[in-house]
Amino acid sequence: MIMGGPLRWAPRLTLALLVVPVAAGLLGTLIPAFANDAKGFRALLDWPGLSPAVWLSLTTGVAATALSLAVTLLLVASLWGTRIFALIQHLLAPLLSVPHAAAALGLAFLIAPSGWIARLLSPWATGWTQPPDLLILNDPYGLSLTLGLVTKEVPFLFLMALAALPQADVARRMNVAQSLGAGRIAAFVISVLPSLYSQLRLPVYAVLAYSMTAVEMAMILGPTRPATLSGQVVIWMADPMLTGRATAAAGAVLQLAVVIAALLAWVLAERIAGLALIRLAENGLRAHALDALARLVAVLTGTATAAALILGLAGLAVWSVAGLWQFPDALPDTLSLKTWMRAAPDLASTGGLTLMIAVAATALSLALVLACLEAEHRFALSPGAGALWVLYLPLLVPQVAFLPGLQIAALRSGVEGHWLAVATAHLVFVLPYVFLSLAPAWRAWDPRISVAGLSLGATPARVFWRLRLPMLLRPVLTAAAVGLAVSVGQYLPTLLIGGGRVETLTTEAVALSSGGNRRLIGTYALLQMVLPALGFALALLVPAVLFRNRRGMAVSA
């Protein structure tokens, strides 16, 4: 009852918390870009690297998105309902929780000329006794950047597909289509894909916007001369001369325009693909021959994606305890904890601050999301499609386009450089993921439990605290772990709102990446990965222990 008033406002407050920073940040970027007769734009146009940088942003972003979507759909189409599919579902949470920077650093260790792959093939296959002078990392075409993006975006899209599958009525539709003579892939494409994709659309747009503008992955894996447009914007922003800021703002505006253009082109491609699909269905697509090949490709690409991530992280772990490790050797000669011991004080303070920020951002996000979902339930609100778009807004608008403006606001108000300001900025990115993770389970809760509680005289608040929250403890903690992982992985908001003075594991790992102390990078990247993993472990463990004597609370499915 007491909560009735404020609770009703929770959804609007939450949506405002997402819209206001993005809108204010965009405005704060637009103004300096056009100030002084658009001096920033003139400086931008004079930069010789402009067209290759824009081109790189487009090619790496579109290629990474198309590849990630293709791998995800191929995996779902050819493996749905099999044992391997169940196995992938189990692997998903840990893979998703790996921060982008750690994934990129791991991949770099794997594919670098002196990396694991080269070591395993040398000298017997390649003849190399020295690391070859090849530009594999930071290659000018952005291939390794694209690969890095794919390893991180496939788990994300796969998770989103998993959430959407129950509404696509897969089993019955596939049965009908296959009984009419279609092969497995054809049946999937014609009967399942349209409704599956309509729910994947927003996540795909988010992946496209992210891939085109990812900063930390581009700094670790991407080309350097020139960098991608977003990477260059961040370089300009760090320019101590104020002239760089105007150029950065102009670059950010251009980046936003390029993303919008790419999104529009993508929507156009969707339309064309939709028409082609109808034609295929009318022509009675069977394509039995495709099934075996598709399955093979799905298994190979899925395994390669997961292996790139897992082996890369294993490489980080090995480097962090490596003593002497000469080139063609697959493993170090000696192991030592020297790097860890030496870095321990810094790791502890950086890790502590990272955790503090993550816990603050996650706790506040979780409280807001729970308030929204509870308000939705109590006041029988039905959120429209607009609410979902707002939820995705911070994921669709490139970080590099609105964070610079937000940084100016933070500077003016004097909160820049405070860890709480950083946590607030993280909230904008953490909240959508917490909501997307928790909402399905929250909405699927048996409403009769609530009616039963109310009929026993319990207030709505008591039903919430004593029945709904404990019964949904597992998804709530999982959503919290997702939030923690998102916050730990944030690079640009930490760098910009923290003014370079708030050092988290992610900013440190990225800063170290240009150095080349692989052992030290290993420790930071590993810790960066361990924090979210601990969160997921707790989310599994705590409900299992609390409800060990409650068979009705066991994990179903």
Place this chain on the structure above:
Amino acid sequence: MTGVLELQTLQITQGQTRVVALDVTIAPGEVLTIMGPSGSGKSTALAAMMGTLAPAFRTTGRVILAGRDITTLPPHLRRVGLLFQDDVLFPHLSVGANLAFALPPAVKGRSARRAQVDAALDQAGLSGFAARDPATLSGGQRARVALMRTLLARPCALLLDEPFSRLDAGLRAQIRSFVLSRIRQEGLPAVLVTHDPEDAQAAGGRVVTPLGTPVTL
């Protein structure tokens, strides 16, 4: 505690269709049975008495319980108990905690609350079950816990939403007579929704359709 349940020209419409029209007074200890095929508005009538009707429905008339007009009260202030088709025990709480959840806050003190829970378990033939996981109970035991939980909240009326339809034949008669005898003992006005004539016969009261037409069994 006890009193009559009056449905004063209670009419519910959905769009242009009238789904419920009841004008009836139910005496303490009496069971009114509402019968009809599925989708005929039986559950809608219960939801209106419970206060959980979806906004899509339009309601006129009044619901008076023990002299209080509860038509617009929120569900938790109505003192209307409800038994579902399933037991709907809270899976994360022990049997004892399920029962204690229903005890009014006026029952103060750990030992007093414990004593009431134990007494309720004794009456249901489930002595010593307080610490048990509800998921380990048999269907009949769960049904009895659900009834005792509802009664511990001291309702002024009881609504029964096909509470026997999921029980197998042998258990069904046994649980039904347990529930009906408790209703008479406590002197509660009750409304039973069912599609089974046997339930209606056992209830022994008037039988109507959701639109108020008397049904002859």
